[in-house]
Amino acid sequence: MSYARFLSVVVLASAVCAAPVERQEQSFGPDSQISAQVPTPTVGYPVVVYENGYTSATYHGPYTGTATVTGAANGPETLAASIAPGPPNPTATYYNSEGVPLNPMPAPYTPAGGLGTNGTLPRYMVESDFDFESIALGLYQEWIELDLFHDGLARFSDAEFTAAGLGPEARSLIEFMANQESGHATLLTNMLGERAPKECIYNYPYTTVREWVDFMQRLTRFGESGVWGFINHLDSREVGQLLAQSIATEARQQQVFRQMSGLTPMDVWFENGWPQSWAWTMLAPYISYCPENQTRLVWQNFPTLHILNNANINRFSPNDTSQNGNETVGDRIADPSLSTIPDSASCEYLTGPPGYACEPAVAHNKSEPLSFPGKKILFEWDAPGQAVGPNNSYVTSTNAGSPKFVAWSNQLNLTYSALTLTGNNSGFTYQPEGYVYGDDGIINGTMAVLLTDLDLYVTPFNTSMLNPHVVALGMYQAG
Template sequence: MASSILAAALLLAPVLGAPAPQVTIPASFGPDSQVSASVQPSTSGYRVEVLVNGYTSATYHGPYTGTPTTIGAVPGPTTLAASIPPQPLNPTATYYNTEGVPLNPMPAPFTPAGGLGTNGSLPRYMVNSDFDFESIALGLYQEWIELDLFHDGLARFTDEQFTAAGLGPEARSLIEFMANQETGHATLLTNMLGERAPKQCVYNYPYTTVREWVDFMQRLTRFGESGVWGFINHLDSREVGQLLAQSIATEARQQQIFRQMSGLTPMDVWFENGWPQSWSWTMLAPYVSYCPENTTRLAWQNFPTLHILNNANINRYSPNDTAQDGSETVGPRIADPSRSNITTGSCENLNVTGYGCGPAVAHNKSEPLSFPGKKILFQWEAPGSAVGPNNSYVTSTSAGAPKFVGWSQQLNLTYSPLTVTGNNSGYTYQPEGYVYDNDGIINGTMAVMLTDLDLYVTPFNTSMLNPHIVALGLYQAG
């Protein structure tokens, strides 16, 4: 069995343009698992698949071991400025209706004046600018990893492991259906990009248990969803935005379901937050190991990682009783899940209202995952780390010394002061506040960052903060 998988892996090497990985069957497959390997044609040339207990999984999920031939984000012909300065309102933004009825002639019956793409021109469902291309290409990288990730856990873990985590055959069937959804999403985005659409890659995942897998998926679908909300209304092609919105609506449902499977409340905020593309790429890239030769590269920035040392552990009945040194996260990457194999304080099989965290339609927590005033401990990496496909991207920042912590959540970007305690370490206190009524300003799986300036930004221009970001992290607030 093992030799057949290794033989399949050797066939993968020419496609990747890298030395063949030495593949063994992960211990989590279990000694009684039924495993076979095959090479399947795909849009990337060939894809090696392992069939484990009836589910497909790529053979290799590990780090890149070769030497990158290309370094850095794809450059443009030239860069016009170091940043985009704030400007006053667009001079065309003058419409205000005090009458409550249409003010201008209607171009057709029951059709109020205005709107874009409503003049009868034939829709063109193709990207229409460099901004469009790079944004949709990023989205396609996201769809490809989701397709692989959803399949991988189904193949990696046994029926007994799923049952122990509270997920029966029907839950696994739903996850398989979600994986199939990603096939359609990837096809859609590929068609809108054309022949230089990125291909599926090989990935390196952090989880070792079913609960860690599901936790990782709720984090990954969060930055996948928020990343699209951040750029969709900036696209030059309204037609592309229309189809993308129809796919990201499904992505939002996936994130909700993975939260339910993790024992988290399914809807924790009143408004979902949108993130700039570079934030999403920073979170995604560390999990991409190999890509096929000549895979289209991205232009977005990779920020240094911000480690949250005492992030809440969703597997504890008192989720804030975590170690203070980062050891309750399974690894050092930006979206790595909470460690589930804790020896004391586990809520996984605790059938106590307010404290249990098994899969459920909804849980009401007696103790929140975080709270205003909580002291948050940080460490952050210096720029210059090799990340992403073939270790060919490099983390960077143009910011000065960190002074603030930015919390990007719901309709707000809120700052709290950073207290620096040592070399690339410090702390802050979780801010208090509300969006509307009793809706807490900080909740959910959210982006948090160190900045050198408390720049005022709103949901439509958050990318203006990028030149001031020192490091970027993912905070588990609810």
């Protein structure tokens, strides 16, 4: 089968391709104080997003209107406050102790089993409410990446990029990654249909090139981990297949942004998967305005957990924040490390001994790690009830009791440490020690950290069971 004929089969089966779209002025609602030139797809499906280029919105700032709708989307009813743990699936009994096929093979060289392998024509559309809400969340993520990657390229001068160690070829790579997002947005839009979420207006935290790159490595982390958390729970195996092919690119983007930030590109043996509500909690505060009649999401927004002495990736001694206080540029979960620090403390232009510099590089070996087992971590957290997200129309909430534990979600593990309270909404813990396999530490990289009221046992496939016990959610910079 030729490449062209293969593509035609995909088109007929799934509608994952399309015709050009128009650019039009998008109104952001009667309560919005602005109207921005935001290129949006037409209603007809399938669509192609921005095949002839991209024009960034002229406004990137906070929402200034009054929300007319609040809270997450809801269904006809909610059946229970949480999902009770159960035994293994009764059909999970297969075990092969012989190393050869145990059942008749349906075709030559084809072992029995597998899903979607019986010759049925693939349908590349969501198949359940779970699928729709998950892919809609993924599309919100693709939209912000499309805008974010372009925004820094437009905002900063060539001189500022050069000073940050990023020359024309690096900027060209970022532009290519931005263009990748137009393809991802096209794919997810067509798998959802006419109620696919549209692009919004965003409110970014950075003021320098290094802060922009740092923010992108954090944002692509929760974008990637948010998909790994739900992809194998999708009812549509076909949707999961195409989503996996896009998220593999997202992983490469996160690695590149880490390299541009002077961080180790591959810091873990296993990437971590996060439930959708964790990813939405991290993403929503950076969305300012969305169009009228925008499709709303069902996922929860947890209160923010502020890590007061998170490592500053711009310091040659990143843990000095324990003496200097919070060194992020703002109060939102994924806000980047502050880069405007004294030159005497900065690792950006360091010419001293090896192991301390942080200029863009294929890899760095750090003489002083960004964090370490036993480090005392200081927390403050918000009360629920805060207005966040598009048009300030979502509200943070928790179903948990008083916080007792700190949950560290990384690699294959969900690890707990004890929380010591120092006030109504403050406390501390110590970074735990342990290993996944061999000398692979359980805590490394850009990762999720949570306060919980229970040390519930969960594994990578059922981490969402923890959601009813989450008090607050944050992002920890461990390496």
